[in-house]
Amino acid sequence: MVRVGIPRALLYFKFFPLWKKFLDELGCEVVLSPKTNQKILEKGVEIGFNELCLPIKLYYGHMAKLLDKYPDLDYVFIPRYIALDTKGFYCPKFLSLPDAMKANFHDMPPVLEWEVNSKQNLKAVWAIAFGRQLGMPTTRIMDAYSKAVHYYKEYHEVLRKGVPVPDALESVEKGEPFPDPSEIEEKPLTIFVLGHPYNTFEEFTNMSMMEKIQEMGANVLALENLPERVFEHRVKVSDKFDNYWGNEQDILQASNYFYNSGADEIDGVIFLISFACGPDSLIAEIVMRDMKDRGVPYMSLILDEHSGNAGLMTRIETFVEMIKRKKLMEVTH
Amino acid sequence: MINNCDNKMTQTRMELEDGSKAGRMDMQEVYLGIDVGSVTIKLALVDPSNNLIKSTWLRNQGSPIENVKIGIKRMRDELEQESMLDSIQVKAVGTTGSARYLTKSIVGGDVAKTEIIAHAVAAISYHPDVRTILEIGGQDSKIIILRDGIVVDFAMNSVCAAGTGSFLDHQAARLGIKIEEFGNYALRSETPVSIAGRCTVFAESDMIHKQQMGYSKEDIIGGLSQSLVRNYLNNVGKGKDIQPPIIFQGGVAANSGIVEAFKESLKEEVTVPKHFLLMGSIGAAILAKEHFQENPGYKTNFRGFDVHDIEFETSTFNCGGCANNCEVVQVKMAENKEIVARWGDRCGRWEVF
Structure with missing residues (x-):
C-alpha cells in the first residue's frame, strides 16, 4: 500500500477529512505527524525564518517530525491552495508551501501536490491532476473525489449541529463514525471564537483555550459550527475596499452575520490571531468596528511562540467574567 | 471560651439587624482582599459597606508565598496593636493579581478573580459613575471601559511592559533620583524634550542621548512622562472609547507627572482615588463579600491570620x-x-x- 504522510498543521485543520477520504479511496494509507508539542514548536521556530507567522513555523516543525517518525514514506502530501473562488487569493505563504518545503527538506520523499486554483479550473479538474501523480485512471479518481466531497459535506453537517472540530477530526483520523451531537450540554453563555482553524484548534499554541472557556461555564462556537447560509454570499467591505484575501472571507462572513441577525445567538466574540499575520491584522480592525457598532463584547488575542499562559488566561477569565456580570445586571434590572 | 465567642457573634448579628453600627468590641464582619502583583503585594480589609478598615502593602521581592505571609503577619500585628484582632471576623477572602491562584491556595482564599475585574469593582464602589479606568502597575497596564456600572471593554498590555512602574523605577535609579521625586521633576519641566516612547529599550537609549546632549533632568523626565502616556494611549488604549469620568489607579498614579500628562493628552479631568494603590485588593475583598452574600451559610477557607506560622x-x-x-x-x-x-x-x- 502506498503510504502518504501529512503534517498535522495549517490547512489540516480545515481540509483533512476531504484529503483523507480522497487518499483512502485512491488506496493510500494516510499517516500524520503527532499533535503539536514543545519539541515540534521548537523545531519549527528553528527551521522557519524569523519573519514567518507561527502557523507556518509550526508547519516546518511538523514536516520535520513527520519525516523523522516515518522514514519510509512513499509520498509527502503538501497542499497548495491558491484560490477557492474566482475572487481573491490565499496568503502567499500557502501559495508557495510545496516550494518552501522542497527548498528546506532536501531528502524529502516525492511530494504529492494538492493544488487548487478555482480562478483557472473547477476543483474536479485539480483533483484529476492530483490523482494522476499516483498513476490512477481518471474514472477511479473521479469516483474517489466525489466520495471525498460527499464525506466532507457530511463532516460539515455534523459540525453545524454543534460537534467541536477536534472531536470530529479525531473520528476522521481513526476512521470512526462522527460523534453524536445530542451529547453536547447547553450552558447559559455562548462565546464565539473567531479565527483560522489552525489557530482556534491548535490546542498547543492557544493553550486549550476553547476547553478553558468551557470550564468557565460557557459554550464555545467556531466558524465551523455556524449555519451554512452564513457563508452563501461574499462580503464586500465597501466600494473602495474589497477583501483581497481568499482565506479571510469566512471570517468576514461570520462578522457580518453577528453584525446582523446572529448577534442574539452569542454573548461575545474572541478573535484569535497569529502574530505577523498580515491579512488578519487588516480584517481584525473591520471585525472590531462591526462588533463595537453592534454592541457585541469583543476581544482579540494575538498568539506567538513567546505567548505566556498567564497573560492569555487573565484576558480570557476577565472576558468571560465581564459577560457573566453584564448578564447578571441585565437580569436584576 | 467557645460560648463566649458565640455570644459575641449573636450580639453582633442582632445589632447589625437593628441597623446600628457594631461597636469596637463587637465582632465585626470583614472581608480580606489580597492583590499579589509582580512588584508589590497589597492587602485590604473592608467592612460590609466596602469601607477600608485596614490595609498594608509591601514589595514582592523573591518568593510571593513568603511575602504574602509577611503581609498577613503585618496586618495581624497592626490589628493586635489597635486591639482590633479579637473584634473582627473574616467572612471571606478574595485574591487577585498574577499570583491569585497561588495565594488562594496558601492563605485559604474563597475567590480568585483577575485584576481587571477587581480594579473595576473597587472603582465602581467608590465612584459609581466611572466610565474609564486607567490602571498602571508594576508590570501591567490596563484600560477598563465601563457604562452604567458594567465593564463593557478592556485591554491589557501584552508582552511589552513599556511605561509601567518597574521601568520608571529603573529610570529613576539611573538618573539618580528617588522614584517619589519623579513626578515633581516632571512638573517642573518647562519644555519637555521629545523621547521615543514606543519601546522602553529605545526610550532608554534616547534618554541617555538627551542627557549627553545636556538637557536638564526635569525636561527629560517631563518628556518621558508624555511619551509614556502617548505609548499607553496608542497601545493599551487603542480603539477604546475613553469617556469621562476617568479614574487613574495603580502604583503609577502616585506619579504626578504622569497624571498631568494624562490630563493634557486626554483633555479631560483625571481623578486619582484616595486608595489608588490598594484598589485591586479592595476589589478582591468586595468580590469575596459578593461570594459570601451569594452563598447563604458560606464558610470561609481562610487559614486565619496565623497563616504566617505555617511552613x-x-x-x-x-x-x-x-x-x-x-x-x-x-x-x-x-x-x-x-x-x-x-x-x-x-x-x-x-x-x-
Missing part, C-alpha cells in the same frame, strides 16, 4: 509523560506534606488547586 515547601519536577516535558510546581504544607497547590502541566494530570 510551605515548594518544589518543581519535570513530568516526562510526553514530549512537552512540562515543569510542574507543587506547594506542600511542611508539617503534614499535604499538597495545597500543583500546576504548570498542560494536560491537567497533576493539577491541584
